Amino acid sequence: MMASDGVNGTPGCRFIKEETVYQGEWLSLGVTTYQDPQGQHRTWETVRRTTRCDGYKTDGATVVAVLKRALHYDQLILVQQFRPAINAFTLEFPAGLCDAGESVEDCAIRELREETGYTGQVISVSPTTCMDPGLSNSTTCLVTAQIDGDDIVNIRPKPHPEEGEFLKVLYFPMNELLTRINDFTKKEAVTVDSRVYMYAMALQLSKGKDPVQRSPGRIDKK
Numbered sequence: 010m011m012a013s014d015g016v017n018g019t020p021g022c023r024f025i026k027e028e029t030v031y032q033g034e035w036l037s038l039g040v041t042t043y044q045d046p047q048g049q050h051r052t053w054e055t056v057r058r059t060t061r062c063d064g065y066k067t068d069g070a071t072v073v074a075v076l077k078r079a080l081h082y083d084q085l086i087l088v089q090q091f092r093p094a095i096n097a098f099t100l101e102f103p104a105g106l107c108d109a110g111e112s113v114e115d116c117a118i119r120e121l122r123e124e125t126g127y128t129g130q131v132i133s134v135s136p137t138t139c140m141d142p143g144l145s146n147s148t149t150c151l152v153t154a155q156i157d158g159d160d161i162v163n164i165r166p167k168p169h170p171e172e173g174e175f176l177k178v179l180y181f182p183m184n185e186l187l188t189r190i191n192d193f194t195k196k197e198a199v200t201v202d203s204r205v206y207m208y209a210m211a212l213q214l215s216k217g218k219d220p221v222q223r224s225p226g227r228i229d230k231k
């Protein structure tokens with residue numbers, strides 16, 4: 010069902026117009042007017058990237074890359090970086106924005122190489138997924154990739170970060186991902202990206218274990 014379809018004879022929601030309030034180099038802030046299911050016009054404050062390529066549904070690719078080496082446990086490759094918007098270091102999947110004419114697969118492999126130095130092989134690509142739809146129209150495709158760590162090209166990976174990009178490549182064993190991420194957050198002042206944490210929780214659940222870390226009711230203070 011499309012967002013504009015109604016249910017039980019009521020009119021659905023539909024986009025009416027967008028007015029730009031602020032246009033920056035990388036982002037714009039707009040006021041989106043839409044029609045609610047009762048037919049009433051309402052507005053929403055919306056952030057958009059200015060970088061999305063024409064005709065693309067996705068802004069970029071998020072790479073779930075697993076390093077495979079003989080006689081080693083599989084490791085998930087994550088990156089730690091300073092994020093000015095939240096004034097904190099984060100733990101994230103390698104990711105980046107699509108260039109014009111670039112496929113999501115090629116974007117994933119390029120970003121993985123730039124941010125980590127590794128050459129990976131795409132295994133799967135998700136549909137376009139949204140990231141924070143109450144805030145922005147930002148979207149990504151989740152691309153899983155395998156890295157053959159025994160291949161000569163991956164022996165001494167050398168990242169090629171873009172200007173202004175400062176990343177640290179980190180390795181987490183897949184077989185105890187959630188525990189290791191939890192331990193890492195106790196030692197280092199990092200904020201974990203929701204996609205990463207959810208992936209670790211899902212892996213834990215798939216092993217029949219509860220993803221418990223903290224007691225209910227605790228409030229995270231600044």
Ligand SMILES: Nc1nc2c([nH]c(=O)n2[C@H]2C[C@H](O)[C@@H](COP(=O)(O)OP(=O)(O)O)O2)c(=O)[nH]1
Nearest residue numbers: 035036060069103104105106120171172173174
């Ligand atoms: N929002 C924002 N993006 C910027 C700025 N400057 C800049 O170069 N960018 C670019 C850099 C990045 O290409 C992108 C930030 O988006 P992200 O989801 O972090 O993608 P990534 O995984 O980092 O590639 O926008 C800026 O001032 N603001």
